[in-house]
Amino acid sequence: MAEQVISRLRNWITNSNLTDGDRFPPERALCTDLGVSRAELRKAYLVLETEGQLIRSVGRGTFLSKGKKSIKGGxxxxxxxxxxxxxxxxxxxxxxxxxxxxxxxxxxxxxxxxxxxxxxxxxxxxxxxxxxxxxxxxxxxxxxxxxxxxxxxxxxxxxxxxxxxxxxxxxxxxxxxxxxxxxxxxxxxxxxxxxxxxxxxxxxxxxxxxxxxxxxxxxxxxxxx
The missing domain is CATH 1.20.120.530 (GntR ligand-binding domain-like)
Structure with a gap:
């Protein structure tokens, strides 16, 4: 299930209107859109943060990383x-x-x-x-x-x-x-x-x-x- 959640989040990012540095919507709203729990969403965030796809800031929220690059790029x-x-x-x-x-x-x-x-x-x-x-x-x-x-x-x-x-x-x-x-x-x-x-x-x-x-x-x- 974890990989499915990560895949859903990747697809959502690809199809969203977010540009580099934009803030993600509130977790509750995104959970509803993806059909996942908050715990599952947060685990997916951790994976994509490690890949450099997003940035999480305590007290501020989650943002699409500036200058993000694909993990396939090495x-x-x-x-x-x-x-x-x-x-x-x-x-x-x-x-x-x-x-x-x-x-x-x-x-x-x-x-x-x-x-x-x-x-x-x-x-x-x-x-x-x-x-x-x-x-x-x-x-x-x-x-x-x-x-x-x-x-x-x-x-x-x-x-x-x-x-x-x-x-x-x-x-x-x-x-x-x-x-x-x-x-x-x-x-x-x-x-x-x-x-x-x-x-x-x-x-x-x-x-x-x-x-x-x-x-x-x-x-x-x-x-x-």
């Missing part, structure tokens, strides 16, 4: 989609475990006050998220901001590839709902621990906090199977 997008087809959720999480703790260590040294301010705002917003989709968008921004703060452009590029593969691999396989995360969700406190270490410029603690967070997420994932 390049990094084709590589990412190929990796996503051959990567398991476990492999995606293990790749994060190799990279992200070290990036957190570097971020403790190089993060600007603006990075730390943005991370604090994201951590607060995640606690107030009205749906899992909203939480997932904010969580992605949280981890990408840490990658930016690490101050290493090559590691940032590697992180981007891993994260884009993860988005397709993990969320394509999970069932999402419109419910919000529970107040006791483990990631809230774990994000706070990471941020506290970054704010105190403690690289070793940032490394450990990120490692603990990803291992906890991995444990929660495997417990579902």
């Amino acid at each position: 390049g990094i997008d084709k590589t990412i989609m190929s990796l996503a087809e051959s990567t398991s959720p476990l492999e995606a999480m293990n790749a994060r475990l190799v990279l992200e703790p070290q990036m957190a260590r570097l971020a403790a040294l190089h993060a600007t006050p603006k990075h730390l301010q943005d991370l604090r705002q994201l951590a607060d917003q995640m606690r107030e998220a009205a749906s899992w989709q909203r939480y997932e968008d904010l969580d992605r921004d949280f981890h990408e901001t840490i990658a930016d703060a690490a101050g290493n452009s090559l590691l940032r590029a590697v992180h981007k590839i891993i994260n884009r593969v993860r988005l397709v691999v993990v969320w394509r396989k999970l069932e999402t709902t419109d419910q919000r995360p529970p107040e006791t969700y483990h990631s809230f406190a774990e994000h706070d621990a990471i941020l506290s270490a970054l704010e105190q410029r403690k690289g070793g603690e940032a490394y450990s906090a990120m490692q603990d967070h990803l291992e906890s997420t991995l444990a929660a994932m495997t417990a579902q199977h």
Whole structure:
């Protein structure tokens, strides 16, 4: 069913009057047009976002990507989609475990006050998220901001590839709902621990906090199977 939903969305985009940079209609309306649920539509969005066909902005909406290109054209997008087809959720999480703790260590040294301010705002917003989709968008921004703060452009590029593969691999396989995360969700406190270490410029603690967070997420994932 997932591939059918993605195909419907592709066809809708092709036949729509949207031009580069235009905003998509509200999710509820598009779900009605496509005959799909909001959870199915959001999974399709993730796939097309990874392909570079659209851009999702937290709080603003979904937009047709400027200068969009077909996945058939090759390049990094084709590589990412190929990796996503051959990567398991476990492999995606293990790749994060190799990279992200070290990036957190570097971020403790190089993060600007603006990075730390943005991370604090994201951590607060995640606690107030009205749906899992909203939480997932904010969580992605949280981890990408840490990658930016690490101050290493090559590691940032590697992180981007891993994260884009993860988005397709993990969320394509999970069932999402419109419910919000529970107040006791483990990631809230774990994000706070990471941020506290970054704010105190403690690289070793940032490394450990990120490692603990990803291992906890991995444990929660495997417990579902």
